[in-house]
Amino acid sequence: MNTVLSRANSLFAFSLSVMAALTFGCFITTAFKDRRVPVDIRVSKVVLKNVDDITGPRGRSDLGFVTFDLSADILLPATCRAPIFDWNVKQLFIYLSAEYTTKSNSLNQVVLWDKILLRGDNPKLVLRDKKTKYYFFDDGNGLRANKNVTLTLSWNVVPNAGILPLVTGSGQVSIPFPESYESGRSY
Numbered sequence: 001m002n003t004v005l006s007r008a009n010s011l012f013a014f015s016l017s018v019m020a021a022l023t024f025g026c027f028i029t030t031a032f033k034d035r036r037v038p039v040d041i042r043v044s045k046v047v048l049k050n051v052d053d054i055t056g057p058r059g060r061s062d063l064g065f066v067t068f069d070l071s072a073d074i075l076l077p078a079t080c081r082a083p084i085f086d087w088n089v090k091q092l093f094i095y096l097s098a099e100y101t102t103k104s105n106s107l108n109q110v111v112l113w114d115k116i117l118l119r120g121d122n123p124k125l126v127l128r129d130k131k132t133k134y135y136f137f138d139d140g141n142g143l144r145a146n147k148n149v150t151l152t153l154s155w156n157v158v159p160n161a162g163i164l165p166l167v168t169g170s171g172q173v174s175i176p177f178p179e180s181y182e183s184g185r186s187y
Contacts, residue, residue, distance in 0.1 A: 027162030030088040037084070039153045039169030041096070042069040044129060048143055050181045055139075062143035064136035064177060066112060067129055070096065072153060072169060075123035085119055088162065092117040094125070094155040102142030110136055112151070145179040 045067035053061040074092065075083050084092070095114035102108060112132040117123065136143075143149070153169040 023161045026088055026160060030086055030159065031162060033086070035084050035157060035165065035167045036170050037072055037074055039072040039171035040070070041151050041153060041171060041173045043067070043151065043173060043175045044069060046175055046177060047182050048178050048180075049183075050141070050144075053139075060141075062138040062141050064138070064143050064149075066098075066132050066136060066151075066175070068096070068113075068127070068132075068151065070125055070127040070130065070153065072125045072171075073123065074117060074125060074155075084157070085123070088159045089119065090158045090160055091119065092155045092157060094153065096151060096153050098136065098149050098151055100142070100146055100149040102138065102140065102146070104140055104142065108138065108142065110134075112136055117155075143177045144181065145177065147176040148174055149177060150174045 043066060045065075047065040049063045049065070050060050051063045053059060074094070075085070093114065093116055096112050098108075098110045098112055100108050112134055113130065114133065115125075150172055151174075152172040155167050155169075157165050157167060
């Protein structure tokens with residue numbers, strides 16, 4: 001009639017169904033939460049160089065160096081209803097990106113700096129005179145005299161269960177790049 005294997009299968013299927021319902025409940029309670037925070041980005045120095053392109057036989061490409069100040073309190077969102085780190089958040093992947101247009105590309109996006117913020121870390125980001133972590137290369141000469149390079153702080157919320165939302169901070173800065181190249185080796 002009902003063997004041990006049949007009862008074990010029924011118990012396993014029921015347990016799996018309960019765990020799936022609990023996981024969905026975990027997801028749905030935080031899925032529509034507003035996780036934006038005010039961000040203050042200031043740029044103190046912009047240097048532009050024309051260097052040999054190491055990716056191919058194109059000749060020379062633009063290389064930008066940006067020194068920036070950044071402040072954001074990641075703990076409380078702008079709505080101040082609840083902290084970003086709730087019970088369904090493992091970590092945040094925070095990154096500063098530059099977005100601009102050139103003649104050859106309608107949209108260019110470059111990640112300049114990033115940080116992984118774990119639960120229990122200091123959620124207040126205060127960076128002063130920080131240089132970019134990654135190279136700011138353009139695949140040509142699209143940075144020279146570009147008046148609209150926009151820096152934005154964004155983050156991915158890594159949850160315990162559910163989707164991986166991409167959140168953009170409420171605050172960005174547009175910076176103009178110089179019209180001439182800097183010579184020399186210093187930055």
